[in-house]
Amino acid sequence: MxxxxxxxxxxxxxxxxxxxxxxxxxxxxxxxxxxxxxxxxxxxxxxxxxxxxxxxxxxxxxxxxxxxxxxxxxxxxxxxxxxxxxxxxxxxxxxxxxxxxxxxxxxxxxxxxxxxxxxxxxxxxxxxxxxxxxxxxxxxxxxxxxxxxxxxxxxxxxxxxxxxxxxxxxxxxxxxxxxxxxxxxxxxxxxxxxxxxxxxHKRAEEDIRIDWTWTAEELSRLVRAQSAPYPQAFCFHKGQRLEIVRARVSEAIYGGTPGRIFYREGDGVAVVAGAEARRGRSKALLIQTVRTEDGVERAAQDYFRTMGGYLTSYPRPA
CATH class of the missing domain: 3.40.50.170 (Formyl transferase, N-terminal domain)
Structure with missing residues (x-):
């Protein structure tokens, strides 16, 4: 034809x-x-x-x-x-x-x-x-x-x-x-x-912004969905944009406030996730690799040298 x-x-x-x-x-x-x-x-x-x-x-x-x-x-x-x-x-x-x-x-x-x-x-x-x-x-x-x-x-x-x-x-x-x-x-x-x-609809910047009230399972899929060479999922740490390059769901349950940088587990750092996290019923997003604003990719355990503080959806003072 x-x-x-x-x-x-x-x-x-x-x-x-x-x-x-x-x-x-x-x-x-x-x-x-x-x-x-x-x-x-x-x-x-x-x-x-x-x-x-x-x-x-x-x-x-x-x-x-x-x-x-x-x-x-x-x-x-x-x-x-x-x-x-x-x-x-x-x-x-x-x-x-x-x-x-x-x-x-x-x-x-x-x-x-x-x-x-x-x-x-x-x-x-x-x-x-x-x-x-x-x-x-x-x-x-x-x-x-x-x-x-x-x-x-x-x-x-x-x-x-x-x-x-x-x-x-x-x-x-x-x-x-x-x-x-x-x-x-x-x-x-x-x-x-x-x-x-x-x-x-078409994907846009707002669609790849991390909302820490999502469950760890949902956030893990977001990170996988926004894999390179697609624009990658991001949040903010101490007012600076931070891309999440690789992550998975934690093995343990971590209770508390969504976005809290909490604990080292395996090869990653557990960040509290999920609207029900305060009840102690949710697993965390285990972040394994991040990319900073200057384009440098780092292992999460090297980037987060101490535990504590929060990852946020929008920039705010540390």
Missing amino acids: RVVMFGFQTWGHRTLQALLESEHDVVTVVTHPRGEGAYEKVWADSVEDLAREAGVPVLIRERADDDELYDALKQAAPDVLVATNWRTWIPPRVFSLPPFGTLNVHDALLPAYAGFSPLIWALLNDEPEVGVTAHLMDDTLDAGPIVLQRAVPVGPSDTTTDLFHKTLELFGPITVDGLAELATGRRDFPPQDRSKASFF
Whole structure:
């Protein structure tokens, strides 16, 4: 089939690579301009560069709603559009232009986790598995009929970085296999159960700020979810920003006030966590590695030379 691909970053790059190696003819690529946002610098393999190296015409757009783009797509005469990590709205006149419609590939097990940063949100919510969905695009974002879906388990120590690599391996195969399903002429793909749908916003600074009233289990998942190269979870110590690079749940129960730097356990330092910590029913977040404002990474037991004092969500005097 003649394919036009809309894509961005490593997800789009991997999808385009699979399409170029397939039997399909990629006739045009549409991608976003390179961005300067924190999350746009993560997994930033260039779709534009790959397309140009392959001799495929490239159109650069922030949005897909202008007449010039629409006319170019009509001239390309695609049989199908493929969208992967396209960050803005694609209007109906575009996604319904080709006879086989638009196959959108999203790194979540839809209908849950539509929208942005699905792997991070899924890990935060302690989901047992994550995956990739190939679905037909319709008027509602990430809500069209499901063509194919593939899942991978979430391990007890997996980070978002681990899950990225696991799910990235699915993008190329599910795209090519999804196009094969469309090529059969089948149109009875199952609709998504909208009663199970959830839609998540983009991650921002406030989303990675540590709240010590969260349980140690929740905070441990936050640290794993914000693994490098993603912006890392942070708090404040003596008025200075402190990133938590590596942490886990303590073995012992530590009662007291959330945020209290309390005790050395194993290879870490236990910090009291959880709204119920004062009742002596909560485990602590065992911090193992931190990064200071000057970018220096240190073992927690080297950084916290004495116990006592507090880690806070916002800067305040020591």
